[in-house]
Amino acid sequence: xxxxxxxxxxxxxxxxxxxxxxxxxxxxxxxxxxxxxxxxxxxxxxxxxxxxxxxxxxxxxxxxxxxxxxxxxxxxxxxxxxxxxxxxxxxxxxxxxxxxxxxxxxxxxxxxxxxxxxxxxxxxxxxxxxxxxxxxxxxxxxxxxxxxxxxxxxxxxxxxxxxxxxxxxxxxxxxxxxxxxxxxxxxxxxxxxxxxxxxxxxxxxxxxxxxxxxxxxxxxxxxxxxxxxxxxxxxxxxxxxxxxxxxxxxxxxxxxxxxxxxxxxxxxxxxxxxxxxxxxxxxxxxxxxxxxxxxxxxxxxxxxxxxxxxxxxxx
Amino acid sequence: xxxxxxxxxxxxxxxxxxxxxxxxxxxxxxxxxxxxxxxxxxxxxxxxxxxxxxxxxxxxxxxxxxxxxxxxxxxxxxxxxxxxxxxxxxxxxxxxxxxxxxxxxxxxxxxxxxxxxxxxxxxxxxxxxxxxxxxxxxxxxxxxxxxxxxxxxxxxxxxxxxxxxxxxxxxxxxxxxxxxxxxxxxxxxxxxxxxxxxxxxxxxxxxxxxxxxxxxxxxxxxxxxxxxxxxxxxxxxxxxxxxxxxxxxxxxxxxxxxxxxxxxxxxxxxxxxxxxxxxxxxxxxxxxxxxxxxxxxxxxxxxxxxxxxxxxxxxxxxxxxxxxxxxxxxxxxxxxxxxxxxxxxxxxxxxxxxxxxxxxxxxxxxxxxxxxxxxxxxxxxxxxxxxxxxxxxxxxxxxxxxxxxxxxxxxxxxxxxxxxxxxxxxxxxxxxxxxxxxxxxxxxxxxxxxxxxxxxxxxxxxxxxxxxxx
Numbered sequence: 001x002x003x004x005x006x007x008x009x010x011x012x013x014x015x016x017x018x019x020x021x022x023x024x025x026x027x028x029x030x031x032x033x034x035x036x037x038x039x040x041x042x043x044x045x046x047x048x049x050x051x052x053x054x055x056x057x058x059x060x061x062x063x064x065x066x067x068x069x070x071x072x073x074x075x076x077x078x079x080x081x082x083x084x085x086x087x088x089x090x091x092x093x094x095x096x097x098x099x100x101x102x103x104x105x106x107x108x109x110x111x112x113x114x115x116x117x118x119x120x121x122x123x124x125x126x127x128x129x130x131x132x133x134x135x136x137x138x139x140x141x142x143x144x145x146x147x148x149x150x151x152x153x154x155x156x157x158x159x160x161x162x163x164x165x166x167x168x169x170x171x172x173x174x175x176x177x178x179x180x181x182x183x184x185x186x187x188x189x190x191x192x193x194x195x196x197x198x199x200x201x202x203x204x205x206x207x208x209x210x211x212x213x214x215x216x217x218x219x220x221x222x223x224x225x226x227x228x229x230x231x232x233x234x235x236x237x238x239x240x241x242x243x244x245x246x247x248x249x250x251x252x253x254x255x256x257x258x259x260x261x262x263x264x265x266x267x268x269x270x271x272x273x274x275x276x277x278x279x280x281x282x283x284x285x286x287x288x289x290x291x292x293x294x295x296x297x298x299x300x301x302x303x304x305x306x307x308x309x310x311x312x313x314x315x
Numbered sequence: 316x317x318x319x320x321x322x323x324x325x326x327x328x329x330x331x332x333x334x335x336x337x338x339x340x341x342x343x344x345x346x347x348x349x350x351x352x353x354x355x356x357x358x359x360x361x362x363x364x365x366x367x368x369x370x371x372x373x374x375x376x377x378x379x380x381x382x383x384x385x386x387x388x389x390x391x392x393x394x395x396x397x398x399x400x401x402x403x404x405x406x407x408x409x410x411x412x413x414x415x416x417x418x419x420x421x422x423x424x425x426x427x428x429x430x431x432x433x434x435x436x437x438x439x440x441x442x443x444x445x446x447x448x449x450x451x452x453x454x455x456x457x458x459x460x461x462x463x464x465x466x467x468x469x470x471x472x473x474x475x476x477x478x479x480x481x482x483x484x485x486x487x488x489x490x491x492x493x494x495x496x497x498x499x500x501x502x503x504x505x506x507x508x509x510x511x512x513x514x515x516x517x518x519x520x521x522x523x524x525x526x527x528x529x530x531x532x533x534x535x536x537x538x539x540x541x542x543x544x545x546x547x548x549x550x551x552x553x554x555x556x557x558x559x560x561x562x563x564x565x566x567x568x569x570x571x572x573x574x575x576x577x578x579x580x581x582x583x584x585x586x587x588x589x590x591x592x593x594x595x596x597x598x599x600x601x602x603x604x605x606x607x608x609x610x611x612x613x614x615x616x617x618x619x620x621x622x623x624x625x626x627x628x629x630x631x632x633x634x635x636x637x638x639x640x641x642x643x644x645x646x647x648x649x650x651x652x653x654x655x656x657x658x659x660x661x662x663x664x665x666x667x668x669x670x671x672x673x674x675x676x677x678x679x680x681x682x683x684x685x686x687x688x689x690x691x692x693x694x695x696x697x698x699x700x701x702x703x704x705x706x707x708x709x710x711x712x713x714x715x716x717x718x719x720x721x722x723x724x725x726x727x728x729x730x731x732x733x734x735x736x737x738x739x740x741x742x743x744x745x746x747x748x749x750x751x752x753x754x755x756x757x758x759x760x761x762x763x764x765x766x767x768x769x770x771x772x773x774x775x776x777x778x779x780x781x782x783x784x785x
Contacts, residue, residue, distance in 0.1 A: 004572070097363070108362075112362075
């Protein structure tokens with residue numbers, strides 16, 4: 001398939017996945033902010049979202065103070081913010097538009113209507129209807145587009161690039177969610193109702209609350225949450241699960257340039273496959289996650305160089 | 316002026332081929348029709364069947380209004396029109412081959428040589444180049460209007476990158492979805508096999524010796540007004556939609572960049588004008604083209620559809636000579652009429668035109684999309700004066716034609732159902748001696764009362780076109 005087409009498909013799926021994870025992250029922060037706490041602590045959580053996405057400068061350009069409403073407005077509907085949910089849905093649609101002949105008409109129509117609907121929603125309308133409802137809508141639209149993809153697209157190269165984009169983005173986003181929340185929550189210790197609600201909210205944000213109960217049949221502990229989201233290979237939003245898919249889809253699209261990228265992906269996958277949560281925590285979760293995110297970034301870069309950038313000189 | 320109404324005859328009766336539709340319309344509650352019209356709008360939006368409008372906000376897309384009252388043509392009329400189209404397009408292709416080879420028609424004095432050789436659309440670079448099957452215009456969109464019963468006129472031949480076929484197909488799909496009962500009641504000739512026919516033609520003109528050619532559609536990109544159509548055709552044919560930056564030329568062979576490395580390309584259905592195709596030869600500032608593609612083309616390693624240099628035959632100053640081409644190459648009398656045309660380059664015709672501007676339609680020789688034209692009867696005094704100056708300053712840039720009594724057809728407009736003028740663009744496909752088309756074409760309708768300009772860029776709409784089988 002055309003390198004440019006693959007590029008659009010890869011980014012189309014990354015943006016829709018990013019919108020979903022952003023909705024998840026904002027949702028959990030929003031829910032946590034409802035638990036009684038000091039204003040400082042609450043604003044610190046909102047600040048972390050800006051920092052997590054490296055948006056300090058862009059934010060400061062448009063907003064004076066960091067508070068729930070401003071950050072939500074900036075991250076949900078602000079067209080000036082290229083990382084807002086609004087922008088992600090627009091970019092997903094733009095990428096789909098560029099390859100609308102390659103995807104099925106159901107896929108294109110799903111992304112196009114998602115964008116058309118998102119464009120109609122003002123921040124005030126979203127707040128009035130209850131912001132949680134909007135986050136649910138984003139998650140459902142993302143699920144719908146994923147479902148339509150799996151349900152209608154021929155499982156050829158286009159499909160593999162879409163899956164690759166989805167899983168790579170999800171690995172990165174789950175790592176980010178875990179990184180920020182772990183450090184916000186960790187200092188409070190293991191006791192008290194607040195902690196329980198906050199860990200519960202984190203699990204819910206990645207649709208893992210029921211899964212946790214099913215797997216561990218026990219109280220919620222940070223160690224187990226970490227294990228579930230990093231190492232469980234049957235948990236659809238865990239890093240291990242995502243890397244399973246990244247390795248598999250990379251194999252399916254391999255070309256004569258992609259050996260090194262495949263090796264890096266395999267190495268990262270093997271480390272998750274054979275890792276123990278106590279070793280990760282001993283190394284320091286933040287350090288471990290930072291390294292992981294760097295390597296995911298390098299993988300994306302490798303994929304881009306091997307497949308997506310024109311290779312005229314190779315002729 | 317008296318206008319021929321496609322549906323209603325001069326005595327107010329419904330024409331025979333519209334009887335069935337008329338009964339259906341009378342029996343169908345207006346609310347149902349209103350609901351269906353809203354449904355159609357919504358569906359077109361969701362599917363994104365849009366076109367970008369030049370000069371408007373970048374990336375802005377608009378729907379082409381779709382009217383649910385079909386334009387119906389009886390089989391006998393279509394058969395006559397089809398024969399005329401075959402004849403016309405065959406002659407145009409022979410003409411193009413001739414002027415890029417022996418120029419017999421010029422030697423015979425049928426067309427003044429300077430009209431061709433000095434024409435901006437004539438490409439000397441194509442002289443002596445043999446194209447597969449001798450076909451230049453693989454896809455031709457011929458605009459036809461009706462002035463009376465059985466009285467059809469060709470308004471213009473579009474031989475460069477004619478567009479609109481996707482609307483023909485989408486309009487049919489929409490009608491069948493909204494009103495399946497109408498299709499049970501009428502024998503409407505199918506058009507949905509157009510992409511297959513197109514692919515077959517494109518494969519048939521592959522360079523010599525290529526048995527399983529790789530065909531691609533070349534688009535200027537997502538911001539082009541016909542981008543929807545480009546993606547639609549590529550998808551329907553199951554071929555890659557490429558942009559110039561996806562292609563490169565090495566050793567006079569064209570390749571596309573794929574995830575598995577370079578892949579050879581044999582046939583390019585290009586939707587880019589000549590000028591932008593090859594920055595090494597034509598416009599150096601073109602970012603849409605492929606450097607070196609012309610060399611590959613001249614070497615016979617890739618086929619371009621349509622061929623380079625076809626523009627010289629669809630130029631409005633060449634149009635008056637098409638009947639002569641038919642006689643010269645085929646030894647036949649033209650079956651489709653040309654509109655009488657005054658060539659302002661000729662002093663006596665210019666003075667007639669200047670004296671009769673309020674009665675005439677004046678068109679720019681290279682104009683398209685309904686831009687740069689004057690419709691005399693509808694124009695203000697100032698407009699007419701402005702054109703008078705233009706004509707005096709640059710007479711060879713214009714032609715003029717009498718205002719035709721374009722037929723009209725009942726159409727849904729804000730005030731209800733009212734007659735609006737329309738034209739028809741059938742899409743004629745050629746490969747070698749074989750000229751085919753699907754029955755019908757794209758019907759465009761001027762939505763403004765009294766307007767004779769049907770172009771979508773001028774706010775025109777479209778209708779489904781039915782050729783009724785006997």
